[in-house]
Amino acid sequence: MRISNVGTMFFRKEKLITETVCKECGMEFSEPERMLRHMIKAHSKGKGPSCNC
Numbered sequence: 001m002r003i004s005n006v007g008t009m010f011f012r013k014e015k016l017i018t019e020t021v022c023k024e025c026g027m028e029f030s031e032p033e034r035m036l037r038h039m040i041k042a043h044s045k046g047k048g049p050s051c052n053c
Contacts, residue, residue, distance in 0.1 A: 020029045024043045029035040 018032055020032055020035050021027070022029070022035060022038060022043075024039070027035075027038065029038065
């Protein structure tokens with residue numbers, strides 16, 4: 001018995017974000033896209049000081 005994997009070569013596993021509550025700070029958003037933008041802006045690593053000194 002031979003099994004072919006021709007159809008699975010171009011299949012990508014993409015994570016679908018359906019949550020609307022931030023895991024870091026607990027803020028709730030109306031849409032998952034808004035929560036994702038918040039996560040990038042507010043909780044990204046490597047940001048500088050919080051004040052504009």
